[in-house]
Amino acid sequence: MEKTFAVLGRIYSSFMPMRLNDGLVVRDGKVLYLGDADSVMKISRELGAEIINYGKKTIIPGFIDSHMHLNSLGMSLMTLDLRGTKSIDELKLKLRKFIEGRDKKIVIGRGWDQELFSEGRWPNAMDLDEAIKDAPVILVRVCGHAAVMNSAAISLLPEEELKGPYIQKDERGRPTGLVFEDAVGRALSILGEALDKREMLRKGSEQAARLGVTSVGFMSAKRADLFALKDMKELEELKTRVFLYMDHAEISDSIALDLKYGTEMVKLNGIKLFADGSFGARTALLSEPYSDDPSTRGTAVMKEDELAYWMKYAIDRGLQTATHAIGDAALDSVLKAMEISKVKGLAGRIEHASLVRPDQVDKMRTIGVGVSVQPRFVISDWWLVKRLGKERARYAYPFKTLINAGLVVGFSTDAPVEPLDPWLSVNAAVGRGEEERVEIFELTKHERLSLAEALHAYTAGSAELLGANDLGKLEIGKRADFVVVNADPFSGTDLKTIRVLETYIEGTRVYSATTENLIF
Ligand SMILES: [Zn+2]
CATH class of the missing domain: 3.10.310.70 (Diaminopimelate Epimerase; Chain A, domain 1)
Known part of the structure; x- marks a missing residue:
C-alpha cells in the first residue's frame, strides 16, 4: 500500500457537517489531501500520482454496519x-x-x-x-x-x-x-x-464489499471465528474490516488478554451480552405485559448483576460490552448494570434499544451510552403495534429522539436478520415505512431522520460506536475507505435503487462492479 493516487468525483467527505469535495489524494491507505479538482490535479502531478477520474459519479465514506453476524451472514449465503x-x-x-x-x-x-x-x-x-x-x-x-x-x-x-x-x-x-x-x-x-468456517466468513465479507460496507461490528463471534479470521489473507480473502464482539461464553482471559487481537483489518473489540429476546417471539422484556398476550411481559436472559459482572470484566481488560436490549425493561436492566459496574459512555454499547420510554432518554444521556439501531426493523416488524398497543408503540425505534438527545447512534442491519444492503436501511430510516404502509408509520413519523442524519449514523456514528476514530469520514489522516455509487443520494433518486460501483478499503479497491478500466 506504499502507493499515492488521487480520486476525482463528487465526494461527500462527511455528512454532518455536510462537506463536498472534487478530489482526494490517498497515500499509504490514508487520506493525504482533500480539495478542488485543480489543486488535486496539481498535487498529483507533483507527487507523480495516478489519477482515477470518476467524473460525475458520487463517492461517499464506506458504510459501517455496527451490528451484524458475519458468520451467520456467510452461512445464509450458503x-x-x-x-x-x-x-x-x-x-x-x-x-x-x-x-x-x-x-x-x-x-x-x-x-x-x-x-x-x-x-x-x-x-x-x-x-x-x-x-x-x-x-x-x-x-x-x-x-x-x-x-x-x-x-x-x-x-x-x-x-x-x-x-x-x-x-x-x-x-x-x-x-x-x-x-x-x-x-x-x-x-x-x-x-x-x-460447513467450512473460513469459506463462510469469506462469503460474508465479499457480500459486504459488494454492498459498500467497509467495516462491520461482528456480534456474538465464537473463538473459531476469531481463529479463522486471523488465518485469512486480508483484503484478498477478507474484504471488510471486522470488529469482533465475542459471545460472553467464548471469552476467557487467554482470549481477552493474551490473544487480544488487532490488525488494521481484524480487531477484538468487546463482549456481546443479552438482556432479553425479541418482539417476534414475545421474549423481549417489557415493563408492562404484551398487548396481544397479557400473560407475559417477556424473558430476562441476563439480569442486572450478571450484566454488571461482565461490564466490569470487559472494561478491566480494555474491551467494550455490547448488550442486546429490545424491550424497555431490558433497557432498564442495562442502565442499572452500567450504574452498578460504573461503566460509562461508549464502553457499554446498547444494541437495538427498540422501545425507549421518555423517562429513560435522560438516563441514557447522563450515562452517555452509544446505541446501535436497525432502521429496517421498522418495516419488518409490521405487526409490532399488535404486540405493544398503540400507546406504547409510539416509543418504538426512537431514532430521532436518541440523536436529538446527543447520544452516539450507529446504524446496522443485524444481518442476516435484515439484508446487509445499507441503502435499504437508509431508506427505512428516512421513510419509516410510509411507502410500505406499516401501521407504525403514523404513530412514529416524528422519528423520521433526514438523509444526512441517516448517512452520518451509518458512517461516522457507527465508527464512533466501534471506537474507530480513523474511520467514518474522509478527512486528512483518516483511512481511505470509500465507495463509488451510481447516483447522488441527495439528488432525489430512489434510495433503494442506488448501486455500488466500486469499494475501497485502506486505498485498495476490493470490489468493482465492472471490468471496465477507469484508470488513466
Ligand atoms: Zn444481532
Missing part, C-alpha cells in the same frame, strides 16, 4: 432463504427443491415467519420430515431467536441439550422440533460444523 414464505406447504416445497439432485450433508435455512403462514401455526419436526428425512435440517426463524428442526437434526443434539428449557416438548415429553433462544445458536453451531 443456505436456503425462506424469507417471505407464505405457508408451511410452501416451506416444504422449497426444502424439496433445495436438495433436489444435490448431496447435502446438512440443510440450513433461515428467514421463516409463522405470522405469514396461511396455516396460522408454527411449523414442527413432522412437517420437515415430510420434506426431508435423511439429512439433518434446521430452519431458523426470521428473528434468529427460534428455529425448527427435523427428526434427523434433533437426533444429533446431545442428551443434555434436549433436557434444556428452550427445547419445546409435546405432552408426552418428546421434542416438537422447535427450539428457542440460546438453544438456537447451540443447535446451529453443532449442526453448522459441517
